[in-house]
Amino acid sequence: MHELSLAGEIKDLIDEKRGGSTVQSTTIEVGALSGVVPDAFNFCIDTVLKEAFGDKININVIYQQGEALCTCGKIYPVDDLFKPCPFCNGYNRKIKKGAEIFLKTIEIDN
Numbered sequence: 230m231h232e233l234s235l236a237g238e239i240k241d242l243i244d245e246k247r248g249g250s251t252v253q254s255t256t257i258e259v260g261a262l263s264g265v266v267p268d269a270f271n272f273c274i275d276t277v278l279k280e281a282f283g284d285k286i287n288i289n290v291i292y293q294q295g296e297a298l299c300t301c302g303k304i305y306p307v308d309d310l311f312k313p314c315p316f317c318n319g320y321n322r323k324i325k326k327g328a329e330i331f332l333k334t335i336e337i338d339n
């Protein structure tokens with residue numbers, strides 16, 4: 230399962246950054262074009278992070294809409310790669326935003 234391995238990578242990243250401190254909360258930003266299934270990802274991240282850092286961790290997952298730049302010069306929001314440009318109906322565009330998953334913030338107990 231793709232979502233489970235992503236959750237594991239985020240856990241490792243948090244673990245590396247926290248330096249042994251307790252993690253209070255974390256915010257993860259998920260692009261709409263990153264290929265994750267939101268329900269599956271929410272479930273996996275919740276399970277993996279709580280198992281690693283305890284039940285009290287506050288997990289915020291923000292889903293961000295994608296953005297594409299078309300060869301026709303328009304920038305448009307995109308949440309589905311199978312939809313063409315709404316201006317010229319072309320598929321020749323560059324994804325500007327929304328293809329990635331970021332660990333946005335972590336808050337630790339000092």
Ligand SMILES: [Zn+2]
Binds near residue numbers: 319
């Ligand atoms: Zn276009």
